[in-house]
Amino acid sequence: MLDTIPAPPPEHETPDPPGDPLGRLAELCARHRRPLLAGALIVLLLAAVVVAGAKDRWSNGGFTATGTxxxxxxxxxxxxxxxxxxxxxxxxxxxxxxxxxxxxxxxxxxxxxxxxxxxxxxxxxxxxxxxxxxxxxxxxxxxxxxxxxxxxxxxxxxxxxxxxxxxxxxxxxxxxxGPAWLNAQATDESERDLERGELLAAPLTMIILLLAFGSLTAAAIPLAVGAVSVAGALAVLATLTLTMPITVFAINICAALGFALSVDYALFIVTRYREELSRGVESRRAIALSMATAGRAVLFSAATVALCLSALFVFPLELLRSLAWASILVVGISSLTSLLVLPALLAVLGPRLDRLDPFRRFRRGRGRVGGGSPVWRRIATLATSRPILCGGTAAVLLLVLALPFLHARFTTIDEKILPKSSExxxxxxxxxxxxxxxxxxxxxxxxxxxxxxxxxxxxxxxxxxxxxxxxxxxxxxxxxxxxxxxxxxxxxxxxxxxxxxxxxxxxxxxxxxxxxxxxxxxxxxxxxxxxxxxxxxxxxxxxxxxxxxxxxxxxxxxxxxxxxxELTDTKHTLRAALPYGVAIMLVGTLVMLFLFTRSVLVPIKAVLMGLLSMIASLGAIVYVFQDGHLRRLVGDFSTGGTLETTMPLLTLAVAFGISVDYEVFLLARIKEEFVRTGDNTRSIVFGIEHTGRLFTAAALIVAATMVALTMSHVTLLKTVGVGLAVAVVVDATVVRGVLVPALMRLTGRANWWAPSWSLPRRPRDTGAKLPDARTEAHPELVGQAADSAADGIDRPAG
Structure with missing residues (x-):
């Protein structure tokens, strides 16, 4: 049986979380910022040398099942x-x-x-x-x-x-x-595509960050974190080629994925840091608070994405296992860079973060990421006032996007991965x-x-x-x-x-x-x-x-x-392994979200939302690359009425992980407001209003990075780029903006129900201040009555 917890006061001030390990780590990084930043610079310089030395060590095959x-x-x-x-x-x-x-x-x-x-x-x-x-x-x-x-x-x-x-x-x-010449040409093409992709993704990302932050200084920080993350990840991957096969396509995919995730993680943390500064919190303390809240969510999200990617290990294809190792590595390095390098950068800049604002005279205090968005507030209000109509419409839209997947046909790699003009x-x-x-x-x-x-x-x-x-x-x-x-x-x-x-x-x-x-x-x-x-x-x-x-x-x-x-056996092997891969993703995500939210219903809903994003992404891939549409938009490619089998699987694992990633940040904000006010509908609207612009910016950054992949001349890379771009844009708009608030409105206070056995022990005096360990258990609720959140509140005091 759940107890009723007195609703906390409405103040938004975030107290100092003493004893929080991420807060202490942030303070340590800020204190030793110079050696940390010097090390990051060395990584950037050495990475190019290490990657160049691995040119002939990357694996080229692994597209068919082994042991058949x-x-x-x-x-x-x-x-x-x-x-x-x-x-x-x-x-x-x-x-x-x-x-x-x-x-x-x-x-x-x-x-x-x-x-x-x-x-x-x-x-x-x-x-x-x-x-x-x-x-x-x-x-x-x-x-x-x-x-x-x-x-x-x-x-x-x-x-x-x-x-x-x-x-x-x-x-x-x-x-x-033949396979050898095809692999050689695909390798050379992917290297050229990587250079073109970097030249395209960085300016697009800078523009999005500038519009989001309104400051050249603030916009440059996520870019710097992204550059260090990608350089470090590629250097480690190049070193791993000495001991294990790493596919050459990991270079492009992991560069794009690492850049997108690290910039997104930095975006979330910098946004929280600016919020703390706007409340008058001193810079060093704001860094610690940001890492204890948004930083903890970043760490959890990275672990969830890595868990989803680990599902690729069940498939007996060298390529997929190679991409799983590479992708998990780049996710881990992206999160660690955000947790280590970012505090050092923020400590150097401090309150000067908002300098070089070209839009200052036009902004008048509005329009930056982190504040409330009137547009998203209206969308969330509409979705919660008419949840069946809005939620049903959004679900139908996603199912329509997924319809092409019903006639998907899969095959193994052939010459069609290269342009028709290739030899x-x-x-x-x-x-x-x-x-x-x-x-x-x-x-x-x-x-x-x-x-x-x-x-x-x-x-x-x-x-x-x-x-x-x-x-x-x-x-x-x-x-x-x-x-x-x-x-x-x-x-x-x-x-x-x-x-x-x-x-x-x-x-x-x-x-x-x-x-x-x-x-x-x-x-x-x-x-x-x-x-x-x-x-x-x-x-x-x-x-x-x-x-x-x-x-x-x-x-x-x-x-x-x-x-x-080979094609027959590979398809049979993938079909046999698919249920196990899906089970790893779903069960693992359910468990982690339950531990994060102390809720039974919310993790199930999050998994369903992730599945809808996945099938919408698959439908887009089939529509474009199997049916041959939108060539003018994504560039020319060859199609034989089939899809190569491995890249859609990788796309699904990453898309599901990113969907859960966004869900974590949204749930943290909604639950924070619910604990403070006790009003389910108001909390949903508040969460969407204050994260909608943030998710839009994050999704656009991922999409911009994936657009660089769609410009590739290798169809395999185009497939990943289009699939992930569609997945994140749909997830950040239709799913997060409409479907999630509608469904949470329908389920009401049951969103936060949890069985009593899953709740931490509570002190007898419910009005007493809880120890810091309770605050640490739910850092996403720091400053918003972490004592109530830790008990998995079912209903607030009226």
Whole structure:
């Protein structure tokens, strides 16, 4: 049973919170401001050197699930030369590729490629005679290259290999594609995008902060904190590349996320600091009070965002786990910079924070962040006076924004992440157009234990059944070419694995499982049947074909490799892990918000609001990047009617965390006023009125930073930028401004109900002053009767 606590007096003066650890930390930082700021400057200078030294250490892959059947099949396929090539050269001539002069040049180029550092093997039409490597018109051929080492090593090797091949191919036209060259080009593009993004985000943020604070000095402080946060985070990430794979896309994403969050955190703290100064509080004490209140909320919010991002660890994709580590790190550094560097900066400036105000003569005491906003007061009043109409309208709007998500289709990374003008993209499109059997349509089916000589009848019967499956164009096997269940001609593919020219120009043997030879003839163990589909690897028909290939009985255990199989298994793995990731976000957020608010209903409401923001963001991503709308607004990009799987997951985790982040600051202000007045509706209006402009500025800062990502030429980065920009703007306006006040008005005083077992023990004399520890338990209510708040007040005294 909850007790009734006498309502505290209406004064707004914030008492000094003795014993508060963040307050003491702020005082310590203010006292030692010079060494702290000198250290921050050193971080800025060293970060550029550290990040530049990690250029070739960033990871480029990790977009497919590990530990799947397709991953195992791909490893086995590599032993037979049937795996997907790391690098593909498309060589065009003005005459047939079988011409003696062209063939000689082709063999020479293939030998050159095989002899380059970082190349395991190379094979081409001129060394294998495979029809799969010759174009329809006979004037083009492919060179397939297997690169040594990791995906990162392959990208590094391709940067040297591609120019060398072009230089050697005199009289021939050579273009390149494949995962290694795609990764190298995407890495280079993302680095250029980072420079452009910084040049765009910083001025936009400065303008927003100047309009919000009305002072060049005050506006510069969050920018300085953001710069130190990003520099420190990137330096730590670059160092981590020595011990673990960190995706190259973490540079752009974490720079944008770190800058946005650190500027937002600084905005909240500086706003509270200015409020304390406006009440006549001395500068040092105002710093301590600001850190004990807004600083505590920043720390809690950062922990919540990090918790949401930790949900990415349940997905067995190297890219997502890499981004989870990087994002959690940048969130932590952003909050620590706000808690350490910001007090030092405020101590240096003190009351001079509002100097250089270009709008002073026009302001007349209004318009700065932190004060009440008449516009947001009217919006909140309308939402609380007609909660069903306003709340229902807002909910319908969010659901309409989410509608496109109903037809979302997901895939793995391909050349469409780069512009159509990029070489990997152009070459991949040429392969689809010029070759009867483009490489991506080939699905290797491997019989590791088969003997091509002794098991020929069984292989023949199996190939016939495979070729009769729906969406199969034909099957190339050791025993021939099959279409619609019948043999067509003798296969031009060699019965043994395709020849590969090694560094010394010889044809090395491909490693195979050992098997006892048949008397009188050597045995070739293992057989590869190349199933050529009728659609691209991302097509639903091809995915269905993969399931049929796995289900069709084979003469012995078989494996299905290829890009379509990887896509199928990756999607299945993500679907299986998704409920666990969502559970981590939701349950963790519920627990943390319950501890923060001492309320049962408010955390549930906050989670629902976060989910609405998430699905609205997903709908926007599908509408733009899958359906291909708003190109003029976000810049040109390629779409195949699908979405890459990993970036929407990252966007959802960050968007949900930021939504809860804003909820924390709003609830702190609403509950503060509720404890002071006991009026639920008035408290809601007061909270929206005094945080609406702050949230608008914070959301615009995040959106401005994400706009820099939308200007990227890499579609993956565009996806994150658009998704987060939509999420924060919708959350700060529709959700915080309309839906939250409407719902809180409907639930009334039940907002702050909590079971008695969850409340701290109260002293017998409820009118007595509570000890400081109680104040520390709820710093968001410092100065607003922390004694009542700590008891989880249900109803104020009338």
């Amino acid at each position: 059947r397709a991953a195992e099949a791909e490893r086995v396929a590599a032993r037979y030369g049937a795996d997907a090539a790391d690098l593909v050269f498309y060589v065009r001539a003005d005459k047939p590729v079988d011409d003696a002069e062209v063939a000689e040049a082709g063999r020479r180029i293939t030998a050159l490629v095989a002899g380059r550092p970082g190349v395991d093997a190379a094979q081409s039409y001129w060394t294998t005679g495979s029809p799969l490597l010759r174009s329809r018109d006979g004037e083009g051929a492919l060179i397939r290259v297997d690169l040594a080492g990791s995906e990162r090593d392959g990208a590094v090797a391709s940067r040297a290999l591609v120019p060398a091949v072009r230089k050697a191919a005199a009289g021939l036209r050579v273009t390149a594609t 990997p993209h152009r070459t991949a499109q040429l392969l689809r157009a010029d070759f009867a059997d483009p490489p991506e349509r080939i699905i290797p089916v491997i019989l590791p234990r088969a003997n091509a000589a002794t098991d020929a009848p069984a292989i023949d019967a199996y190939a016939r059944r495979l070729s009769a499956l729906p969406h199969v164009a034909h099957v190339l096997a050791d025993t021939g070419d099959y279409r619609a269940g019948l043999p067509v001609r003798t296969s031009e593919l060699p019965a043994s694995p395709p020849e590969a020219t090694a560094a010394d120009g010889t044809t090395p043997a491909v490693e195979r499982p050992a098997a006892p030879p048949e008397p009188g003839r050597p045995a070739v163990v293992g057989s590869v049947l190349r199933v050529v589909g009728t659609a691209d690897s991302q097509s639903p028909d091809t995915v269905a074909l993969v399931h049929r290939l796995r289900a069709l009985p084979a003469p012995q255990p078989h494996l299905v490799a290829g890009k379509a199989a």
